[in-house]
Amino acid sequence: MYVPSFFYILAICKFITAASYLGKPCQSEYRLTIFYHYCLHLNDKNQNIKLSSTSALKDELIESDYQGWVRDQKAHWIKAFLKSQASSIPIDFNPDSLKNSGHDWWFTDRFDDDDDDDGINHEVESDLLKKAEGSNEYILRERYRYVGVADGVGGWEDEMIDPAQVSQSLMYHSHQISTSDPELEPSSVISRAYDKMVSDPFVRGGASTALLARLDTFTSTLDWSNLGDSSLWIFKGSDLRQSFQTIPQTHYFNCPYQLTKLPTSRNPNLNQHFQSINLDLPTLADSGSCSLDDGDLILVCTDGLADNLWPEEVTNLIRGISTKNTCRSDLEFVHDLAHRISSYARMASFQTRRVTPFEIEARRNSIDDLGGGKVDDITLIVSLVRKL
Template identity: 35%
Template sequence: MQIRVQIQRPLVPRYRPAGSRARFSSTMPRPYRFHISASWHGKTPPSPPSKGNEAFSLDSSIAIWRDHMLSSQRAGFTKDAGEDFFYIQDMRNQSGVSFGVADGVGGWRESDVDPSLFSQALMYHAHRYAKMAWPGEPEIDPTQDYEEREAVEGWEMWPRDCLQAAHDAVLRERAVVAGSSTACIVNLNASSGLLRAANLGDSGFMIIRSSSVFHRQRAQTHGFNFPKQLAKLPPLLKKFSGATMDLPQDADLYETKLRDGDIIIAFTDGLSDNVFNNEITSICSLVARAGGPEDTQVQTIAERIIQYARACMVNKSRVSPFEKAAARDGKFWFGGKMDDVTVVVALVREVI
């Protein structure tokens, strides 16, 4: 007998406080430069507290890092991304940037487990491993002696390897009793302009090139509203030897060479369930036409996308991507779907 531990997303909306934004910029003396920003919004009002997982203690490394990531915000916005979380991290020697998004699966609340702890811990450990790694082969100076070249620190880490290491760390994390999450990790190489990504579940990413969608990563699901997900089993289920869960090695991989002006958007399903591709590209085009510093443009794109997604969530007279997906599965749903929503937006520039 096998017990499948993936938790199907609840159709009944669950709520969290409104969230905020963060701003990051990476300037590296290499052929490619990346302007990166994040924005998010939690469901409102808040979900009831869960009893199975206690919140991380405020002096724990995860809580300190989490609060730092959420510290850049507008007055009046809260620091809560709901059950979503994200990271943005320069890789070793500023050789590239790694970023990701994760969406804690809310069905665990029925077992009094807080889904946000799993996604926060997963992104914390992903950032920790990415910080020490290179997006490609470690860079060495060929004029150096052999011993000096051998002393170069760090290692090449592919996104799926990062996902595996982060998941293993969450399994060892005592503060996370149980839970599950979708995950998407993207690495950008500042020397080669290469993008590598790993995606598990219905979070994802897209590449916008010349005002159109060049690539959008497909969602991985077991069925309607039932994404693939990394999980940590609660102690009660460990006695079942046949218990299974999706693994990092199940993630879809993608690789491509980036061009000047490409926009990469990593997102949780709060965006993909409510906003269509052409609407996202229109937002990007409108912001670009307005001009201004590129860091500001990227931050504005992230904010506008979140604002538009929130407006679509509460609009019951507009056909949403989630409504179309429900209809294909023989289910009835009208309008948008209330959810946490998080995006990380990166603009690629070739340094001349």
């Protein structure tokens, strides 16, 4: 029996989403050296890059699809950050300090070229009821909301490889795949994105964790898939208590499960070393599903947050901000949450006398010289559930 499209317009909730990213300090000279080795890699891939003037190469290189996507996202993000923080940014603040993307990357499914889009706070409201005669494809695209974070493994810098290449490529392909086929489970999206990343000649090599979450506006449910040590937290009830947190997947201390692309080297011994590495596959990802209620908060973050803040601290921050939220919109609320929680985590990461989850985990593994916070990239996506 034929059922018209509007029959499926059953959205019962919406998700209001914001994101915040704070990169760790990075030496520009070191990144230039890594960039030089990347140009060598492109030459090996017959890109014919001239290596006589490394400092000018960035203007000459052909961008891959994922690199162009990252550049556009970064431009939106910087614009939005400067706009949202206009009243508190110091006069001598240098916007160029925001251009270092670090090793983390992320996406939400409402990041486009609309000039009205703030680039960081994506109010994800369903327009289904206004477009009842839309196609099934449109309805499916509007039904699901995808968000994701990835954390490039910094150890690959020792091999002169930029860890951000893998995390950015994974998030780009996850965004493309989930947009074109929104009914795919998060685990399938990760698997397909991994295959795309490995085959991308513009990704020299490296590794990254990956966490994807899919929000369903028809059923008010959350599906997720996580490989590595990024985290998904859910806070529920009028007291916004923490009701769920994913369990990190690690081989040993500070070595998470990771999706890897093995590089090739001009050194045969190094190639042999790379080939001896046991690779984690997307099938190892931990997946799950849960129902959501009005007012629930979903936090998706990289380990830069979870390593520096205890769940109780995050809960207290959320409650404190929520108490003061009586006169603001939901969008302003989630924006404030994302910014203040990530800023607090960044502050904690530089404190040497603070007892952090990272320090306690190090002690559990008989490592006693890692006291205080862990300086790292911090990426956080916050999503608020509202029933229609």
